[in-house]
Amino acid sequence: MLRNKMMRTLLLWLACSVTGHAAVPQKPGPQNQVMPIDQIAAVVNDDVITRHELDDRLGIVVRQLQKQGTPLPPLEALEKQMLERMITDMLQTQFAKETGVRVDDTQLDKTLQRIAQENKFPSLAEFRAKLEQEGVDFKKFREEIRSEIIATRLREREVDSKLVISDSEIENYLATQAKQPDKGEEYQLAHILVLVPEQASADKIQASRQRAEQALEQLRGGAEFAQIAAQFSDAKDALQGGSLGWRPADRIPALFLDALQKMHRGEISPLLRSANGFHILKLVERRSKGIPQVITQTHARHILIKTSELVPENEARNRLLEIRQRIETGADFAEQAKQYSEDGSAMQGGDLGWISPGDTVPEFENAMNALQEGQISGAVQSGFGSHLIQVLERRNADVSVEQKKQQARVAIRTFKSDEAYQDWLRQLRDRAYVEYRLDGQNN
Numbered sequence: 001m002l003r004n005k006m007m008r009t010l011l012l013w014l015a016c017s018v019t020g021h022a023a024v025p026q027k028p029g030p031q032n033q034v035m036p037i038d039q040i041a042a043v044v045n046d047d048v049i050t051r052h053e054l055d056d057r058l059g060i061v062v063r064q065l066q067k068q069g070t071p072l073p074p075l076e077a078l079e080k081q082m083l084e085r086m087i088t089d090m091l092q093t094q095f096a097k098e099t100g101v102r103v104d105d106t107q108l109d110k111t112l113q114r115i116a117q118e119n120k121f122p123s124l125a126e127f128r129a130k131l132e133q134e135g136v137d138f139k140k141f142r143e144e145i146r147s148e149i150i151a152t153r154l155r156e157r158e159v160d161s162k163l164v165i166s167d168s169e170i171e172n173y174l175a176t177q178a179k180q181p182d183k184g185e186e187y188q189l190a191h192i193l194v195l196v197p198e199q200a201s202a203d204k205i206q207a208s209r210q211r212a213e214q215a216l217e218q219l220r221g222g223a224e225f226a227q228i229a230a231q232f233s234d235a236k237d238a239l240q241g242g243s244l245g246w247r248p249a250d251r252i253p254a255l256f257l258d259a260l261q262k263m264h265r266g267e268i269s270p271l272l273r274s275a276n277g278f279h280i281l282k283l284v285e286r287r288s289k290g291i292p293q294v295i296t297q298t299h300a301r302h303i304l305i306k307t308s309e310l311v312p313e314n315e316a317r318n319r320l321l322e323i324r325q326r327i328e329t330g331a332d333f334a335e336q337a338k339q340y341s342e343d344g345s346a347m348q349g350g351d352l353g354w355i356s357p358g359d360t361v362p363e364f365e366n367a368m369n370a371l372q373e374g375q376i377s378g379a380v381q382s383g384f385g386s387h388l389i390q391v392l393e394r395r396n397a398d399v400s401v402e403q404k405k406q407q408a409r410v411a412i413r414t415f416k417s418d419e420a421y422q423d424w425l426r427q428l429r430d431r432a433y434v435e436y437r438l439d440g441q442n443n
Helices: 004-016 051-068 074-097 105-116 122-131 138-158 167-179 202-220 224-234 255-258 313-328 333-340 362-369 401-431
Strands: 038-046 046-050 185-196 243-248 277-288 294-306 351-355 378-384 386-400 434-436
Touching: 004 074, 004 185, 038 074, 038 401, 046 051, 046 074, 051 224, 074 401, 105 138, 122 138, 138 378, 167 401, 185 224, 185 255, 185 401, 202 224, 202 277, 202 294, 224 294, 224 351, 243 362, 255 277, 277 333, 294 313, 294 333, 294 362, 313 333, 362 378, 362 386
Parallel strands: none
Antiparallel strands: 038 046, 038 434, 185 243, 185 277, 294 351, 294 386, 378 386
16 A cells, blocks of 8 residues: 555655765775766666665665664675666656656645654644654655655556456455465565566576575575565565565465465475566464454545646646535536546446445545545545545445455455566566666676
8 A cells, every 4th residue: 555655665764864875885896986976877768877876775775774683685786676676666757757647746745744644743844854853855755755656656557457357256266265274364474576577588487496596595594584585586575675564364365375374483485486486485473363244335426537648637636626616516416427527437426336445546545534424525646547535425334245255356456466566567677778887787
C-alpha cells in the first residue's frame, strides 16, 4: 500500500538522517581519488545519473545498514545494486512524464499533511521542523514522497488495472486453501529474488541460477540474510534486507507456501523457481491469526475523471468540484455520474455496490473510509484519475461464501500484481537505452 511505502520512506530518512552527505566506504587502490562532481555514472535515455547522486544515495543505504547492524556487502556489489535501483526509478519517472502521470504540489502537500497527522504532528510546518532538526533535507524528502506516489499510480494504471482474475482461478484457489492445514497462519518473511530476463537464452537462465546458488551457498555458510539480499537480490526491497513483513497464508503464492510449511523459524528455503526468476526465502517468524467472521462493507458510488496529458490533475479536480457544487445545490448524483463519469459504472449512476476492505486502491479506500453516510468527498486522486466519492450506507457482514470468494480474489490479485509489476519493470528496462560510465560496469 502507498501508505506503508511512505511510512517506510519516512523511517528510512529518519534512520539515515545526517547533516551533509553520509560517508561512503572507498575502494582501495588508485580508484580512491576525488571524483569530479559532474562525472556521469549512467546515461538513461535522455537523462543522466551522476557520480554525486549515486554517492549520495549510497551514503543513505550504508548508514541504514550500519544502523541495523547488518554487515556491509562488498562496496562494488552495493554500488551496482544502487545504480540499478536508480535506473529503474528514473525510467519510471520518465515514463510517468511521457504518459501524463503527475503529482502537483497541492496533492503532495495533502499527502505530507496526512503523514504529519499520522505521526502526531498538528501541522506540516511542525513536522518539517522536526525532520530538519533530525538532519533530514526536507526538500529531498518531499521529492522522495512525490516519487513514491507517482510509482504507485503507475503501478495501479499500468499493472493493477489490467489484471484479470477468472472464476476458475478463484475456485482453484479456494480448493487449494481448503486443503492447507495452516490457512490461519501468518508468516514473517525475508526474500531474495534473482530475476531471469524476459525471453532469456539458456545461458542467461543458467547465469541467473548460478548467481542465486552463490547467494544460497553464502547463506548456508552463515552469512546474514540482509547482507546477501543487499548484494544479490533484484527485488525492490533488497536494500531493506529483503523483508516482506508479515503475510497471511492466503496472501502467499502456493510455491512459497509449500516451502514454508516444511520450514522452521530462522530456516532458509532451497532455491525456488518461478516465471520471474529464482527465489530464496527466510522464515523469520510464524504466528496464528484469528480469522474475522464479520467485516464492514461500504455501499458507495463515484464519478471518475481520468487524467492525461490533455486533462491534468488540476483540470480534473476543478471539473469534479464543479460537479460537486451542482450536486450540493440540488443536482442528482446518479445523473451527473451518467453524464460525466469516465468509469464503467457510469451507466449505473456511478454505483459500485457493496465494497469490502481491499476491493479498491488504497487512496480511494482511505478517502471512502473517512466519509460519513451520505457525505460526498472532495476530489480524490488515484492512479485511475480523480474521483468524487459518496458513501450511501454501511453494514457489518458475515463472512459468507461470496465473501470468501472476494477474499480469494484480493489474495490472487496481490501476488499476481507483484509478478506482473516485476514483468512490467523488466520490460520498461529492456526498452530503454542505458549506458554505464563507471569503471567495471558493462553496457
